[in-house]
Amino acid sequence: MRRSNLLYGLGWDDQREHELSKWPRDMTPGRVLAEHRGAYSVLAARGQLWAHLTGRLRHESESRADLPATGDWVVVEVHDGDRASIHAVLPRRTKFSRNIAGKATDEHVLAANVDVSFLVASLDHEVNVRRIERYLTLAWSGGTDPVVVLTKSDLAGDPEDIVYELQRVESVALGVPVLLTSSATGAGIEDVRDVLAGGRTGVLLGSSGVGKSSLVNALVGDETQQVDTVRSDGKGRHTTSRRELIPVPGGGVLVDTPGLRGLKMWADGDGMENAFADVTELSLDCKFNDCRHETEPGCAVLYAIAEGALQEERLHDWRKLQRELEYQRSKQDQRLALRRRQHWKKIENSVRQVSW
Numbered sequence: 043m044r045r046s047n048l049l050y051g052l053g054w055d056d057q058r059e060h061e062l063s064k065w066p067r068d069m070t071p072g073r074v075l076a077e078h079r080g081a082y083s084v085l086a087a088r089g090q091l092w093a094h095l096t097g098r099l100r101h102e103s104e105s106r107a108d109l110p111a112t113g114d115w116v117v118v119e120v121h122d123g124d125r126a127s128i129h130a131v132l133p134r135r136t137k138f139s140r141n142i143a144g145k146a147t148d149e150h151v152l153a154a155n156v157d158v159s160f161l162v163a164s165l166d167h168e169v170n171v172r173r174i175e176r177y178l179t180l181a182w183s184g185g186t187d188p189v190v191v192l193t194k195s196d197l198a199g200d201p202e203d204i205v206y207e208l209q210r211v212e213s214v215a216l217g218v219p220v221l222l223t224s225s226a227t228g229a230g231i232e233d234v235r236d237v238l239a240g241g242r243t244g245v246l247l248g249s250s251g252v253g254k255s256s257l258v259n260a261l262v263g264d265e266t267q268q269v270d271t272v273r274s275d276g277k278g279r280h281t282t283s284r285r286e287l288i289p290v291p292g293g294g295v296l297v298d299t300p301g302l303r304g305l306k307m308w309a310d311g312d313g314m315e316n317a318f319a320d321v322t323e324l325s326l327d328c329k330f331n332d333c334r335h336e337t338e339p340g341c342a343v344l345y346a347i348a349e350g351a352l353q354e355e356r357l358h359d360w361r362k363l364q365r366e367l368e369y370q371r372s373k374q375d376q377r378l379a380l381r382r383r384q385h386w387k388k389i390e391n392s393v394r395q396v397s398w
Contacts, residue, residue, distance in 0.1 A: 085287075114132070
């Protein structure tokens with residue numbers, strides 16, 4: 043069955059159609075546009091729907107990460123008018139996650155089924171390359187292709203300033219495309235649009251005030267997102283209040299996110315190896331396979347720093363993120379063990395009830 047061009051423009055494909063075939067024919071696919079405190083805006087072939095979770099889906103979800111997130115493809119049963127219920131979340135191909143805010147150790151999926159992560163920074167202030175390193179790690183961890191977008195190039199000052207910032211960004215974003223844009227002049231906007239060609243999904247990530255909402259408006263061609271000025275102290279205002287999926291004319295979709303004040307790491311996969319490819323490559327020549335690049339003899343990374351081939355600050359950032367990820371893994375292992383104990387306890391209780 044061929045779905046509407048609308049869904050294919052949002053990223054639907056034959057593999058998704060196969061996944062849906064396991065469900066009754068009266069079920070329809072939809073993509074989550076936004077979450078509204080437990081309810082969801084879902085775009086389906088018949089238009090935008092207002093959907094709630096079924097009790098079964100809510101009951102069977104072990105954590106928040108099992109519930110729909112912006113960008114998810116969901117199995118929907120349509121009721122009267124624009125009302126619907128979500129029965130399942132189709133398998134995610136990629137996701138961009140962070141540790142949930144607060145003390146709990148739980149995965150918070152910011153966006154699902156993302157092809158490219160646009161790491162947005164503004165040229166009207168010095169770019170925070172340490173934050174870009176963190177974004178790169180998370181982008182690669184979720185299976186997405188990172189692209190650095192430097193906005194407000196019209197406010198950057200002298201061309202020498204732009205070259206300086208480009209060099210700083212490229213020193214940490216090894217092999218990653220870096221795009222210069224200005225929503226005011228339109229410079230670089232088509233470069234961003236080209237990345238989304240072919241129905242790709244992109245997520246915009248960056249601090250408040252870096253120009254994410256202005257970038258969306260420039261791509262969409264209208265005032266889809268509210269834009270506020272940056273405060274006098276240089277800090278941005280949170281003009282986007284929730285994650286939202288926005289179709290882009292000509293193909294592709296964008297997930298706009300609120301400015302992220304904190305970005306706690308989640309399980310990294312290959313994120314660290316890719317984000318710190320220079321450290322990873324050097325470590326292959328270390329004397330010990332488990333070298334931590336601290337005081338070990340024969341450490342190729344420390345040797346590169348002594349020779350000036352690697353900045354010491356780069357290794358400092360690698361160590362910081364490595365410690366954070368190791369701590370996060372230990373907490374996740376503890377949480378997984380607890381869930382397994384709870385699971386077997388439920389089974390034991392069920393067996394006792396049957397026996398009686």
